[in-house]
Amino acid sequence: MRPLPLLPLQLVLGGFLARILKRNPGLLDRLGDHRRARFGIRPVDLPFAFIVEAAPPRLSAVRELPPGLDAYVSASLANLLALVEGRVDGDALMFSRALTIEGDIEAVLALRNAIDDAQLDLAAELALLLGPLGEPARRSFELVRDSLAGSPQKAR
Amino acid sequence: MELICPAGTPAALRSAIDAGADAVYCGFNDETNARNFPGLNFSRDELRKGIAFAHSRGARILVAINTFPRASSVALWQRAVDDAVDAGADALIVADIGLMDYVARRHPGQRLHVSVQAAAADPDAIAFYVETFGARRVVLPRVLSVSEIAQITREVSCETEVFVFGGLCVMAEGRCSLSSYATGKSPNMQGVCSPASHVAYEETAQGTTSRLGGFTINRFAPQEAAGYPTLCKGRFSTEHGDGYIFEDPVSLDATTLLAGLRTAGVAALKIEGRQRGRAYIESVVRHFRRALDTMEDGSEADVGSLKPFTEGQASTVGAYRKTWR
Structure with a gap:
C-alpha cells in the first residue's frame, strides 16, 4: 500500500491550527515563554507524526520526528484527540503509561494546561473552517473520532 | 459537609x-x-x-x-x-x-x-x-x-x-526540603514541588526512567503503572533491596x-x-x-x-x- 501524501494533510491541519490559535488568544498567553517551542507529536497508531509550533503557527507532517525538537509527545490518536478536547486527564494518561513525553517537560505542561483551559471542540472548529462543507465534515470527524478504539483509553 | x-x-x-x-x-x-x-x-x-x-x-x-x-x-x-x-x-x-x-x-x-x-x-x-x-x-x-x-x-x-x-503528601507539609535539595527551587517558597523545569523522562526498552534535578528517582517497566516524579515517591536501591522508602506512588x-x-x-x-x-x-x-x-x-x-x-x-x-x- 502506498503511503498517504502528507502535503495536503499538512495544509489542512496548518490552517486548522492557525484558526484555533486566532480564536483562542488565551492559549498563547498560557504558553508564556514556551510559545516558540517546537513540539513533536507522534500518534503511535499512525505512520506519520507532526511538528507543531504555536508562534508563529506552523504545522508540519513528517514520516519521522527529527531530533532536536523541544519536546516529544506520543500516544494513540484517540488519546491525543481526547487530550486536546479535555476529555481525558494528561496525568492519568501518564500514570497508565498511555502517554509518553520527553524533552522540555515544562513546555509540555504549559501546552497541556493552555489547551485544557481553551476547551477546544475540534469538530466545531473544523466545521467553522470549511464553511459550506462544515456540517458534513463535522459529522464525519465525529464519526471517526468516536469509532477510534471505541473511546480514549483512560486506564489499563 | x-x-x-x-x-x-x-x-x-x-x-x-x-x-x-x-x-x-x-x-x-x-x-x-x-x-x-x-x-x-x-x-x-x-x-x-x-x-x-x-x-x-x-x-x-x-x-x-x-x-x-x-x-x-x-x-x-x-x-x-x-x-x-x-x-x-x-x-x-x-x-x-x-x-x-x-x-x-x-x-x-x-x-x-x-x-x-x-x-x-x-x-x-x-x-x-x-x-x-x-x-x-x-x-x-x-x-x-x-x-x-x-x-x-x-x-x-x-x-x-x-x-x-x-x-x-506524608511529609511535614510546608517544611519538606526533598525537592529543594534536588532542584534548588522550593515548594514552600516558590510553589514548585518537583518543578517541571528539572524533570526529565527517558524512554528505553527497559521502560521509562524519571529524573529530578539529575537524580534518577524511578524506572517504570513498560506496562507498570507510574507516579509523579517526586523524590518522596522515588524507588531506591539499598542493601535491603529495591523499593519505596517514603511512600508508594x-x-x-x-x-x-x-x-x-x-x-x-x-x-x-x-x-x-x-x-x-x-x-x-x-x-x-x-x-x-x-x-x-x-x-x-x-x-x-x-x-x-x-x-x-x-x-x-x-x-x-x-x-x-x-x-x-
Missing part, C-alpha cells in the same frame, strides 16, 4: 462548579501559591471573573496564598492578599504567620483559613491561629487518623477541613470514610489536584458529590471508579486508617 474542589484554570473552575462543588480553591499565577506550574493558575482578571461566575451559581471561591514569603519580597504576597480581597474572595488560605498577621490587620473582616502547608496538626497549634489571627478553618495535614481528626475537631474552636482524594481516596469524617465533625472535604485537567476535576468532583448525596439517603457509595485518575493506578485511605505509630 462542604465539598471543596481544585481549579488550575478558569475552565476547570467552571467544570468544578458544574459538577457540584460547594467551593473552589485556586491561586494566582506566581510564587504565592503552592501549585506554581507552567500554564496554570489565574491572572487578577481571571480571578475576578471566576468569583463572579461562582457567586452567580451559589458557590464560593477560596484563594490559596499558601507559600512562605521570602524576606526580600514580602510585598508580592501582600499584594496577592490585597488583590484577592479586592476581587471578592470568600476566604484566603494562608500558611505563613507573617502573612496571616497582615490579613488580620489589613483586612480584619476577611475570612481566613489555615493552609495544610502550615502543618497545624494539634489543638495547641490550631488554637494559636484562631486566637491570634481569627482563623475560621484549618486544613488538617494528611498524617492524622479519623479518630485523631475527631479529637482535634472536638477541642478546637474553628472548623476543620480534610483531604478526601488526590496526591498524598498511590493516591488518597477516602470515599469509604465519608460517614466517619462526618461523625468526626469535619466541616469540609477537599479534593487535591489544581494541576490536573478538566476531565479529572469533572469526574472526581461529580463522584464525591454523588457519594455525599448517597450517604444522606443511606445507599452505598461507588468505590473504585476513580482508579484511572490515581497515581500508580492505586488508592489508599492513608493515615486515616492508621495501623502504625
